[in-house]
Amino acid sequence: MVKAETVDRFFMHDSQTFLDILTWKRHLLLNHLQIALGYLSLGKEEQAKESLYGLVEHFKQEHLLSRLGDPDLVIFLYRYPLLYPNIQFEVEISESVSLPRSFRERKGGEQIRDLLQWIGKNYLQNCEEECSLMLRFEKGLNDLPRITIDLFCPPIGGDRIDEYEKIKGRLEKGFDVEEMGKNEKEWALSLNWKEN
Structure with missing residues (x-):
């Protein structure tokens, strides 16, 4: 129940931050996928794999970040690249x-x-x-x-x-x-x- 309350509080008070993070993450994902597709279209399978493995590692780190146990710190770390580009x-x-x-x-x-x-x-x-x-x-x-x-x-x-x-x-x-x-x-x- 605590997690749901934290999420509700976040969405109610800072929905723009959530949308900014979501937009940034979607952009990051699409960039990696476009790079991998570009390599595949050029017949460079190993480079495509490296790009996809990099994406998998990125999301593995995000999973670990979400489990840190300090939601306010986690949200701040997600926002940091948006605040200080x-x-x-x-x-x-x-x-x-x-x-x-x-x-x-x-x-x-x-x-x-x-x-x-x-x-x-x-x-x-x-x-x-x-x-x-x-x-x-x-x-x-x-x-x-x-x-x-x-x-x-x-x-x-x-x-x-x-x-x-x-x-x-x-x-x-x-x-x-x-x-x-x-x-x-x-x-x-x-x-x-x-x-x-």
């Missing part, structure tokens, strides 16, 4: 990962959304180059989730770094935060959920 966004989820109840109770998803919104807003406004953002959900220490964020883009400086430090401070309430690398083009962050 200049960022090539990808989510990768290990089959063995699940978010514990404490993740939702202590607003872990909200903390992740804050960070991803900060990234999106700063690169939407301040970057002419296309950026790449990879979000990985894996099983970490003691089977708790580990979330890795890899950003490939020019660095952000100035006042925006102060904003990041505030967000990082909020993240540290729920996560062990480790900056794994910063340079001119890449920034990586590892977030290990703490079970308090």
